[in-house]
Amino acid sequence: MRVDTSCDTANFILDGDKFFLELHRHIRRAELDGKGATIRLAYWKADPSLTLPAVDGAPQRTLAQALSSAAKAGVKVQVILWNGWKSECFVPHHHFWREDWTAWLDKWKHLLTEWKFPDGSLEFKYHSYAGTTLHPFTSLHIKIALFKTSGSEDLLLGGMNLGEDYKSATTHDAANHWHDAAVHLKGDIHRVVGHYWSELWAGKTPPAAPHTPDRSGGGKAVTFVTTDIQGKKAERDIRKELVGHIQKAKQFVYMENQALTDPCIIDALVAAAARGVRIILMVPHPKETVLGDYSGYAYVMNFAFRAIAMAGMTSFTSKSAGKVKASDLKDCSLRYEGWILSGRSLLLPPSPQVQKTGCLDNDTYITDLEKRLHAGDDSLMQSWKHPNLPFRPASQFMNRGVHWKLKTAWLGTWEYLENITAIESESFSMYSPLLNGAKGKSPYVHSKVAIVDDKLAFIGSSNWTYRSMQFDAEVSAVIQDGAFVKAMREEIFEHWGMPKNVDQWRAAAEQNVGKTDGKVNIVPLTLADLQVSYTSLTAWGSWAAGNMI
Numbered sequence: 001m002r003v004d005t006s007c008d009t010a011n012f013i014l015d016g017d018k019f020f021l022e023l024h025r026h027i028r029r030a031e032l033d034g035k036g037a038t039i040r041l042a043y044w045k046a047d048p049s050l051t052l053p054a055v056d057g058a059p060q061r062t063l064a065q066a067l068s069s070a071a072k073a074g075v076k077v078q079v080i081l082w083n084g085w086k087s088e089c090f091v092p093h094h095h096f097w098r099e100d101w102t103a104w105l106d107k108w109k110h111l112l113t114e115w116k117f118p119d120g121s122l123e124f125k126y127h128s129y130a131g132t133t134l135h136p137f138t139s140l141h142i143k144i145a146l147f148k149t150s151g152s153e154d155l156l157l158g159g160m161n162l163g164e165d166y167k168s169a170t171t172h173d174a175a176n177h178w179h180d181a182a183v184h185l186k187g188d189i190h191r192v193v194g195h196y197w198s199e200l201w202a203g204k205t206p207p208a209a210p211h212t213p214d215r216s217g218g219g220k221a222v223t224f225v226t227t228d229i230q231g232k233k234a235e236r237d238i239r240k241e242l243v244g245h246i247q248k249a250k251q252f253v254y255m256e257n258q259a260l261t262d263p264c265i266i267d268a269l270v271a272a273a274a275r276g277v278r279i280i281l282m283v284p285h286p287k288e289t290v291l292g293d294y295s296g297y298a299y300v301m302n303f304a305f306r307a308i309a310m311a312g313m314t315s316f317t318s319k320s321a322g323k324v325k326a327s328d329l330k331d332c333s334l335r336y337e338g339w340i341l342s343g344r345s346l347l348l349p350p351s352p353q354v355q356k357t358g359c360l361d362n363d364t365y366i367t368d369l370e371k372r373l374h375a376g377d378d379s380l381m382q383s384w385k386h387p388n389l390p391f392r393p394a395s396q397f398m399n400r401g402v403h404w405k406l407k408t409a410w411l412g413t414w415e416y417l418e419n420i421t422a423i424e425s426e427s428f429s430m431y432s433p434l435l436n437g438a439k440g441k442s443p444y445v446h447s448k449v450a451i452v453d454d455k456l457a458f459i460g461s462s463n464w465t466y467r468s469m470q471f472d473a474e475v476s477a478v479i480q481d482g483a484f485v486k487a488m489r490e491e492i493f494e495h496w497g498m499p500k501n502v503d504q505w506r507a508a509a510e511q512n513v514g515k516t517d518g519k520v521n522i523v524p525l526t527l528a529d530l531q532v533s534y535t536s537l538t539a540w541g542s543w544a545a546g547n548m549i
Helices: 016-033 063-072 101-114 188-202 237-248 263-274 295-310 352-357 360-374 392-398 466-470 482-495 502-512 534-547
Strands: 002-007 009-014 038-043 076-082 122-127 143-148 153-158 181-186 220-228 252-256 278-282 313-318 322-325 329-336 345-348 400-406 413-416 420-425 428-435 449-452 456-460 474-480 520-524
Touching: 002 188, 002 237, 009 016, 009 220, 009 482, 016 038, 016 063, 016 143, 016 153, 016 181, 038 188, 063 076, 063 122, 076 188, 143 188, 153 188, 153 456, 181 188, 181 456, 181 474, 188 220, 188 474, 220 237, 220 466, 237 263, 237 360, 237 449, 237 456, 237 466, 237 474, 252 482, 263 278, 263 295, 263 345, 263 360, 263 466, 278 502, 295 313, 295 329, 295 400, 295 420, 295 428, 345 352, 345 360, 352 360, 428 502, 449 482, 456 482, 474 482, 502 520
Parallel strands: 038 076, 076 122, 252 278, 278 428
Antiparallel strands: 002 220, 009 181, 038 143, 143 153, 153 181, 220 474, 252 449, 313 322, 313 420, 329 345, 329 400, 400 413, 428 520, 449 456, 456 474
16 A cells, blocks of 8 residues: 655654653543544554553553553544464464463453443454465564544554563663654544554455545655555555665665565665665664574675675675775676576676666666565575575575676676675665673664655654565555654664764764773674574574564
């Protein structure tokens, strides 16, 4: 689904403490408004015993108590929960952070059966979103809270689920390790997302876009985009929208997420870096994240790291050819084994097409790749090198290689990307928040944020992963208001203690390496940080297969 709409106001919410305060504030306002007010929630994960902070005359209380009090005041409360036990949670190694999924469901059932509410005031529905036979482990991953009172219509949308694990102060330390983001929107976007929610409640798969007349007269343009594969025709509009804006980027792309593994997004970033766009990717530190094993993501992301770094390389080392300097090359490209003659080639500097035209060939290739992935073409994920591996997205990167031609050579040279090391690059580095002096306690970046040229920002539930782009039910708001986007970016940069000027990021991050002040500092990742040994494949292979990276 893709719907152009608008909002009257937009407020960025950084980290859990602020989000749960805002959530409770809107529940309280609905409670005070009483009959006629509505609260509609849809969440991947929601714990009714979550403690909400005191706000607006309401004491600290649990989510169950807050919703129950609103219902008894006459508010109509409706909650959609993903019934994870029926799909992903069947896998034994999924523990969902200290809570078995059945325990969550039992709490909600207890709330319904044991507490007394006016008829129709408090309703729950379990949504059994499930994937295909080939990819069964998918989920309703959305996080939506809609509030309607006599004086206001409000929407909270972002990356935070309703659980204690998502609480965190904006000043991160060992006890405040969760980094996340959301947005509070008012205006016509409430109608659009409300229609989407109502379609989910009605059991329509996938929800259809609203047919009512467009009322996008607010001050800020917003596009609401979703991913959903349950219908006859899969909807994968979040990837299409994000890739399209990356292709138009002229200055910088800033992204935060727990991982970057979607092949089309990565190729769009490679092409952007090749034409001189600054790429800043914020992810958890692979070896120090508080959440533990990150090897599945790290294995795929080490290929993404190499690919994007090659787009701005000044030199690299090849296993077969030794050190190669960009100044000695006539052209260079990323290609795929088995697809050399099919046009699956992404041109890099110093190829003349990139230098002279910005490389329209790259845009054509990326657009074609997006269309094929949108149509569910899994043949792109086959591995000729390791055909028995179950995690196809990783296999796609394992097939990739670098092809280059020296100015003095008749023939070009091919080398698998995994054999390209010591990449010196002017335009790229992945970054991570590192709590120095506290082993394994660094913040976990869970936010789903993308900012392009201070013109637009993505905020929603969708990870920048193959799974989220291809299979899960996801939502994202694309806010196209320069003043809001710039203020949001500067708040994030200040939060990380980094310069507001994107061109100063790398130098500032490099100065943070080796600090021992006991604080969270942003550091650039190296290829060594993302290295995963082949001997560990058996340890994380089942996890990667279940998550589809």
